[in-house]
Amino acid sequence: MQRLILAFVISVSFFFNTITAQLSIEQVEKSSRLGISSQNTSNVNFQGRKIGDSQFGVNAGLNYLTASGFGFHYAADYWSGFTTSGISQHTLGLSYGFDLAPWLEVSVGYEHWFLNAGNDTINTALNNYFTLEVVADADFVKPHFSANYIKGTENSYGFEIGIGAPINVIDKENSKLSITPDVSLMTGIDNRLTTLLIKRAKGKSTSITSSQSIFGLLNTELTLPLTYSQPLFEISAAAHLAIPHSLSASDVVSDAFVYYTLSFNYFIFVAK
Secondary structure, eight states: OOHHHHHHHHHHHHHHHHHEEEHHHHHHHSSSSEEEEEEEEEEEEEEEESSSOOOEEEEEEEEEEEEESSSEEEEEEETBBSSTOEEEEEEEEEEEEEEEEETTTEEEEEEEEOOOSSSSHHHHHHHHEEEEEEEEEOSOEEEEEEEEESSSEEEEEEEEEEEEEEEEEEEEESSSEEEEEEEEEEEEEEEHHHOOOOSTTTTOOOOOOOOOOOOOEEEEEEEEEEEEEEEEEEEEEEEEEEEEEEEEEHOOOOEEEEEEEEEEEEEEEOOO
């Protein structure tokens, strides 16, 4: 039965890929499409804060994007240091993206996080994630700004501002290769998600301590991504240097660390 299902999925994917083989990258971006995606990291962290001991993670899911800019997605997070199933959380999300100008993109989003901490207090503390992102394209530089608000029985918020410098090695209709060095400053308060998610790592029970809400610079991050795109497929590999900043005596952070990410997205259906 599993082989039949796999054969069916491959056949349907091949059929639609044949239909859409002549579409350009821009045409696919303006079409409704269904994709599978995966983001892999060598060291799980959130804005420069490591989550538990050093561990690798995988985020995999499905995403559907409409031609009008709306998006829907589901994903599951696997952490190597997480006990039992290794699945730390499931995510359901909605998004909407639009252009304020030909050079200015805006997107808003909402995610509900189904945390798997084994503790109801932790699971509901911060589980609704709202985002706003603005990206400007000035050809040789890409300034970007984002804001987030996390709400549950507790709340948290943060801002990120940064600038990238895209270098297009290949820039064709059906094939693109780019390198985009980026530096970002991440701000927020210190009673964040990672304070609550140091949980059951490697079978150890961890007490949760509350901290005073202090807003400040959380992390400076340098990123060097290499991205290759085709109409139905995109893969990106990046090296990151995270430099966490302590906000208070109780906010203990690690030294600067390097981690690596690898992500891909593949569209299994495009509405031509």
